[in-house]
Amino acid sequence: MATHLLTFTCPDKAGIVYAVTGVLAHYQLTILDLQQYSDPDTKTFFMRVHFGHVDDTSHLLQPLNSLNLHTTFQIHPSTLKPKVLIMVSKIGHCLNDLLYRQRAGLLNVDVPVIVSNHPDFEPLAKSYGIDFHHLPISAKDPTSKDAQESKILSLIKEHNIELVVLARYMQILTPNLCAEMSGRIINIHHSFLPSFKGAKPYHQAYDRGVKIVGATAHFVTKDLDEGPIIEQQVTHVGHAQSAKDLVDRGATVETQVLASAVKWWSERRVFLNQTKTVVFN
Amino acid sequence: MATHLLTFTCPDKAGIVYAVTGVLAHYQLTILDLQQYSDPDTKTFFMRVHFGHVDDTSHLLQPLNSLNLHTTFQIHPSTLKPKVLIMVSKIGHCLNDLLYRQRAGLLNVDVPVIVSNHPDFEPLAKSYGIDFHHLPISAKDPTSKDAQESKILSLIKEHNIELVVLARYMQILTPNLCAEMSGRIINIHHSFLPSFKGAKPYHQAYDRGVKIVGATAHFVTKDLDEGPIIEQQVTHVGHAQSAKDLVDRGATVETQVLASAVKWWSERRVFLNQTKTVVFN
Amino acid sequence: MATHLLTFTCPDKAGIVYAVTGVLAHYQLTILDLQQYSDPDTKTFFMRVHFGHVDDTSHLLQPLNSLNLHTTFQIHPSTLKPKVLIMVSKIGHCLNDLLYRQRAGLLNVDVPVIVSNHPDFEPLAKSYGIDFHHLPISAKDPTSKDAQESKILSLIKEHNIELVVLARYMQILTPNLCAEMSGRIINIHHSFLPSFKGAKPYHQAYDRGVKIVGATAHFVTKDLDEGPIIEQQVTHVGHAQSAKDLVDRGATVETQVLASAVKWWSERRVFLNQTKTVVFN
Amino acid sequence: MATHLLTFTCPDKAGIVYAVTGVLAHYQLTILDLQQYSDPDTKTFFMRVHFGHVDDTSHLLQPLNSLNLHTTFQIHPSTLKPKVLIMVSKIGHCLNDLLYRQRAGLLNVDVPVIVSNHPDFEPLAKSYGIDFHHLPISAKDPTSKDAQESKILSLIKEHNIELVVLARYMQILTPNLCAEMSGRIINIHHSFLPSFKGAKPYHQAYDRGVKIVGATAHFVTKDLDEGPIIEQQVTHVGHAQSAKDLVDRGATVETQVLASAVKWWSERRVFLNQTKTVVFN
The missing domain is CATH 3.40.50.170 (Formyl transferase, N-terminal domain)
Incomplete structure (x- = not known):
């Protein structure tokens, strides 16, 4: 089964990592690699999560959207060639x-x-x-x-x-x-x-x-x-x-x-x- | 109020980021900077979380310990001079x-x-x-x-x-x-x-x-x-x-x-x- | 007219730069770039001279050989493609x-x-x-x-x-x-x-x-x-x-x-x- | 006996290396290290010669001056601390x-x-x-x-x-x-x-x-x-x-x-x- 890359940008506030990783944990998905940065100047939160292993990620969209974080996020299979x-x-x-x-x-x-x-x-x-x-x-x-x-x-x-x-x-x-x-x-x-x-x-x-x-x-x-x-x-x-x-x-x-x-x-x-x-x- | 550094090492498994950030979220603590790596060879999970803002962190020890992750973790004020x-x-x-x-x-x-x-x-x-x-x-x-x-x-x-x-x-x-x-x-x-x-x-x-x-x-x-x-x-x-x-x-x-x-x-x-x-x- | 590269290796002793540049000076040739090194361990003299401007350098061979320096030297047009x-x-x-x-x-x-x-x-x-x-x-x-x-x-x-x-x-x-x-x-x-x-x-x-x-x-x-x-x-x-x-x-x-x-x-x-x-x- | 550094700047023309190293060769002085560069834009010749072995170099000044190269040159013992x-x-x-x-x-x-x-x-x-x-x-x-x-x-x-x-x-x-x-x-x-x-x-x-x-x-x-x-x-x-x-x-x-x-x-x-x-x- 494939690994995927979740990229995530939104206005910064407390609890975002917890909320997002909660969606992954709910579906028993493992985090392989996670990087996060909050810019103190622009008050923006950035995160990249490499997770697996699953072939279809469409069921994650609704729960991530319903976090209501005014976010821009994308999920791509990590082997996908842009x-x-x-x-x-x-x-x-x-x-x-x-x-x-x-x-x-x-x-x-x-x-x-x-x-x-x-x-x-x-x-x-x-x-x-x-x-x-x-x-x-x-x-x-x-x-x-x-x-x-x-x-x-x-x-x-x-x-x-x-x-x-x-x-x-x-x-x-x-x-x-x-x-x-x-x-x-x-x-x-x-x-x-x-x-x-x-x-x-x-x-x-x-x-x-x-x-x-x-x-x-x-x-x-x-x-x-x-x-x-x-x-x-x-x-x-x-x-x-x-x-x-x-x-x-x-x-x-x-x-x-x-x-x-x-x-x-x-x-x-x-x-x-x-x-x-x-x-x- | 001060910011702190949580360093965290344990055997890798699904849900660790969620569990640990859950403790911080429960106490309304903000993550400023988080880095995580899971070594595929040693099956070990490493994480460093820079969080704030709070002066005393002693109330975090019991909930982090009770996650039962066989972990080694430490919390230090980020300004502490070793x-x-x-x-x-x-x-x-x-x-x-x-x-x-x-x-x-x-x-x-x-x-x-x-x-x-x-x-x-x-x-x-x-x-x-x-x-x-x-x-x-x-x-x-x-x-x-x-x-x-x-x-x-x-x-x-x-x-x-x-x-x-x-x-x-x-x-x-x-x-x-x-x-x-x-x-x-x-x-x-x-x-x-x-x-x-x-x-x-x-x-x-x-x-x-x-x-x-x-x-x-x-x-x-x-x-x-x-x-x-x-x-x-x-x-x-x-x-x-x-x-x-x-x-x-x-x-x-x-x-x-x-x-x-x-x-x-x-x-x-x-x-x-x-x-x-x-x-x- | 072309520029040339003279490369020169021989046992080190006093007067080599003078002797070699004397040959070039005799024929009114200008040195554009000269690098020299004498290795104290191997007692060997190395020199690279970029000089000009002349199309034919065959007349330099005999005078350089007659310096009697037990030398290995070569002259190549600087535009020659090896x-x-x-x-x-x-x-x-x-x-x-x-x-x-x-x-x-x-x-x-x-x-x-x-x-x-x-x-x-x-x-x-x-x-x-x-x-x-x-x-x-x-x-x-x-x-x-x-x-x-x-x-x-x-x-x-x-x-x-x-x-x-x-x-x-x-x-x-x-x-x-x-x-x-x-x-x-x-x-x-x-x-x-x-x-x-x-x-x-x-x-x-x-x-x-x-x-x-x-x-x-x-x-x-x-x-x-x-x-x-x-x-x-x-x-x-x-x-x-x-x-x-x-x-x-x-x-x-x-x-x-x-x-x-x-x-x-x-x-x-x-x-x-x-x-x-x-x-x- | 000491080694010395001769630094030398003058308007570029043919024969300078030969003329200068001739003075050194005349006094049986060995060149340890010589670097030279002629700038094609400013038409200026630059040279640094590390030579030896001699304690007093005052006898070199007159012959170097009389080369009539409109030069600026200096000779320093290589161990001299500026x-x-x-x-x-x-x-x-x-x-x-x-x-x-x-x-x-x-x-x-x-x-x-x-x-x-x-x-x-x-x-x-x-x-x-x-x-x-x-x-x-x-x-x-x-x-x-x-x-x-x-x-x-x-x-x-x-x-x-x-x-x-x-x-x-x-x-x-x-x-x-x-x-x-x-x-x-x-x-x-x-x-x-x-x-x-x-x-x-x-x-x-x-x-x-x-x-x-x-x-x-x-x-x-x-x-x-x-x-x-x-x-x-x-x-x-x-x-x-x-x-x-x-x-x-x-x-x-x-x-x-x-x-x-x-x-x-x-x-x-x-x-x-x-x-x-x-x-x-």
Whole structure:
């Protein structure tokens, strides 16, 4: 019989753990792993419970709902692979890494479709048997982005996409798409935010003479490079590295950071907490 | 009113979280932070609950005991400073670091007494107003270690010592003292175990030409350098570093690793799990 | 005009830098980057000089040889891509990473041929347009390894291979091949050596309860897992990670460590120094 | 006989290594370790040569000067301890760490004098036998800073101070003192610059929800927090850490970063390169 992941967010108050685990105990379900956090600033309660063993969990919905906690909760089988749509432009190390990981069983997701504003990675997508949609945007035609995004929204619906991953996708999404998929679009930014926002962060870092460069995986919001941060990592650099060297070293950090963020999301470890995240990792 | 830390270990079974949080809920106590882990190998349940707000917790003992879970549990006020006895020989960077941290409020412990088999650090101890006991061991007199350790056990009793920290103490403790203080003696070993057990680990590392050296904080057991590991960290080295350079670089790692392990222990985050540890950090 | 890399190893004595840079100065060549190290243990001098700008360097050979320094030296155009043969078994994250990097220009090597004792990665090789040779070994037939290795040596000759990379190749090479390609076979070992030599290192690490796991890139010698170490990296793990989790996290470290070692080798930064290495990075 | 460190900066051109090592070769001096870098942006040549063995190096000055390279060079015995003046306010972890390191032989400097705008660390200074000067500044009296800095300049002269270290000194120096001691004042900033400039960087980091915090050692210039960066390091943080936790974790990083920067400076490894640094480490 299967194990499941219950994720749970609600306004904080006394007795929530007791109430929720009471529902599980009533049905003789064992808790394998439980993580809980109450944010003192936002007064919000977050919990992730890994429990088992049962094949059908539909009988838990009514008792959990009737706890009357103004909660958002979800239950997923722990082996369920979330459907992920990956977007990319012309730089492919993150895409290549994610695709390899999901095939090798290092990343428990299903990638039915890849979207790009360039045709470059169609062969890579095909080599994995994944649908590739070349959906270009024309700088001259301001309506082309809206047209492109409605196609993306169609693909999201058609494939039951839970998560969109911007794997070095170099276009800004419209506020409309950001709102529609709030908490379900992860971007990799090639600097340790909030340093070096905007374009060419490695060149900015080179000019400043920093000794570390890094990368940031964050949820996308309408405010560019300001979304809630999921994970960051850095690597040391020195005076002898050129701006091109920083770009190359950063590539390794980017693949790692994005792979971690997507893995944690797929394991239901990542929660939105207003402008921040809670990550049970 | 104060917050408290409940730590809880017992054989795993369904319903424990529910039962324990039920006691807290019954008394209207809020959970601020809860971490739980069930080890699939040892079938043991571990939980740390940070709860509040109440000044006296004595009324919780009977209901928790009557849950009949064959449990070991403890409740401590979260601001309580555990009493720590530090032992040191002739190398003092860890001692100096721990003393500074506890005075500066970076480490919530109370150090009433320091023991050494050498007199070197009496002035440092005095500058912090801490009792210093020079308890030498004679290699010629095999009974001198037993005599020294009975004095140490007296000091432990006299000062209500909860934790002994071996901050580069270069003598092996007797199995008797190890057993008496099981789970309550932390040692810093100057290599990333299990590499380079035994004497002069940095020189062994230098001879092998490794590119990383590290340090390990672990509980002391009668089997030298085999105790359950609490924390490890490493630092990069290169061909140009001499064995002395490795010793010097390692010193920084040792202070960090030991300070982390003692801090986590003082916050009741560290649990013995047979030959391993569970660390909720 | 091109820049070049001069690498230089000889018994140490006074005046070598002066003598060598004198040859470059005589021909008005500029030094862009120079790194030098004299090992006090092996009394050996190592130097890497990046100089320019000139298209043909053949006129430097005679004057450098006539310095009479009992030296081993090489001059390569800095843009030259060394030919690399990759060997792999059934675990492909390192192979996939290396192939992507060389195509994306993150790794300045040319991979004309891949050898495996299993057929699994033929499609991946083909998608990069690289020759794939399935050269199995039979445990029942002790002569099959020798036969396989002579084919490998033929491929090395045929393709002018400079470096063999064992990218999770799970067979032991014969002492003959190790000797033939001394200093030109790099292996990735999935532990931070010397911890956890031999088989299933992540499972050994899990059983010991360590808090860090790592990987080691080293030159292959006839002594298994004892070759000179080029690079090591580690990652933190905790009590909640299973042995399978350690394997998965380790995969990321392995790809990074091996990519770094191959990159540095391709940039002529790695020197053999008896049982150790000198790495100018 | 002693070894020495020659540090050398000049406009780049062909033949410098040859010319300089020629002077050493002429006097039969052996190079133990040589590092060189030519910055393609600033067209500046940097070199550090560790050579031996000779007690007096005065005969090298004239030949090196007559190379006519418009150079800045210095020769120091490699065991010479540079005189360092430390400034501190009310937070002492960096001061305590530096003092312990220099006494334990981990840091090859001599600290004859400590200056503070507060009296708090007089006992610590005294326990190391170091002169302590309490030189307060009055916010009400704008001339008090000038008066304080002239006293500091007197102390610098009196004690032959080579380097001033701001070990969490919370006052801004005047442009006058910055200019006077250009390249000879190192500050520790408690963020990974350029993120979180200005006051309360850990609180800024907490508010932004970053997953890493760090520290930066940099040369002080008249532009606050904009000086050339010498070293940076970071540490991971998570959602459960409060702003106070970030401050505490940062303290460990600050001590490490500052100790590294001062150590490298004391070993003549750090060069100013306009708005950046060259660090041969």
